[in-house]
Amino acid sequence: MERPLTQNIRPDGQTVDIAAYEQAGGYLGLRQAIGSLAPAEVTRIVTDSGLRGRGGAGFPTGSKWSFVPMGDDAPRPKYLVANADEMEPGTFKDRLLMEGDPHQLIEGMAIAAYAIQAEVAYVFVRGEYVLPARRLQQAIAEAEGRGYLGNNILGSGYSLALHVHTSAGRYICGEETALLNALEGRRAIPRAKPPFPQASGLWGQPTVVNNVETLCNLPHILARGADWFKSLSRTGVSGTKIYGASGRVMRPGAWELPMGTSLREILEEHAGGMRGGLRLRGVLPGGASTDFLVEEHLDTPMDFEAVAAAGSRLGTGTMIVLDDRTCPVAMLRNLEHFFAQESCGWCTPCRDGLPWVESILDDIEEGRGRPEDLDLLDLHTHLLGPGKTFCAHAPGAMEPLQSALKYFREDFERHIRDHRCPWRAS
């Protein structure tokens, strides 16, 4: 089984320097792109490869780039931003990639920047990621020293400045237009779309924002071709995916596997199943803002379409496991506390609705719930659903809630009926 994204990553946690990266075939994809392909050809190869965004939304990468104005009349400068603001609860894949193989991200960024003809690129890395930021800084200096970044890259005439920006915090910065406001030194509130960032992004200039894992795929696609990349997956949905599992499983971790590996295989073979004596009750397949899947869904291939058909989203592909000795209501309270706290406050349904949801869950968990509270929660899943708010934050918050109300409704009802949480000692 091929694991292009993690092939260089060392089990001891040490990083890969530029010599080791080059020795493993690194920067061949960039040489290929800059040396022999026009920008439009790079975009076509990436489109043909079927690569879709690994940050959560799954938008086709080549298509995203294709909206950037090209040619001599295009506004300049253009920007490329790597979204390294990994803050989706339960997600720990981009940290692995940046700490373990920072040059892979840098090469991917240089390829993407070349394809859209960007002059400047930023890695927007969350402030708590101290080690990833440090290793990226070091790797950027190495890459500049070898002519992979900076002026006249590899003698091609193409130049790119790459900077690391460490964030000052907040989950909402992972939303791409909020991220751009943060880079501009503003409060990180999302922007209205359209215009999309490809037309008017950072400082009003054409900008592409791609996730770290997405960008890390590019060197391999360029070096080995679109057909090879498609052949990596089990289900025709292109490439590998870094899957993860956390919660009370035997071996929490992250593994690069063929796209379309089943939930069951990830949980049972790689995560080693549940910890002793525990049973699986549910799984958030791709981070906090995805719908629960339950035991009947375990044979679902973890790709975009199959997870959607099962009623959830692939999201970040890093799953959070709920066991049978943990209270689902308390878990939802934890999740909605997070979403309420991280609302940017810009639009009213999200700013006021999410704390209301949290306080209802507080009441139910603390034994103060009323039967009509379940109707209120149901109502909120509609009032805060897609299309009702400025960005995807509140709709994302409703995904675990609406599915919990579906699969674990008896647990909510029991809390209300008994005026206590059955999982807690009375």
Added chain:
Amino acid sequence: MLSPEEIRAIEEEAPRYRDRQALGIEALKIVQRHRGWIPDEALAAVADYLGLPREHLEGVATFYNLLFRKPVGRHIIRLCDSVSCWLTGQETVCRALCGEHGLTMGGTTADGRFTLVTVPCLGACDRGPVMLVDEDLVGPLQPESLGPILGRYE
């Protein structure tokens, strides 16, 4: 007043950004690195130095959770309170920190040694429960392992 070191650090960042507004967050981070937090007079000095409205910079400073607008202790403990750590025992760790170790959530110890705050998912969910002490990520935490860990920070 900004110190010469602070001004030098701000100007080192300047070429990486297109304008002075974008430099605002960087400047606040630099002030915090030198002073531990961002006092009113430092915020005003940054705003004046960069030519930004103070109200704008105040709005920015109060938006981002890694910027402190109140004094903090010598060491910052950021305890992850997101779902994966919660599932693996974060509440017992929090109780131990706030109980036997005498910390208060959102507060600073009387000796000025520690400030304890929560933080969303630290991206180390396979090592939960985790916390960040200054720049050090530690986990998986057990209530009984906290004493030796805290002992490393004076």
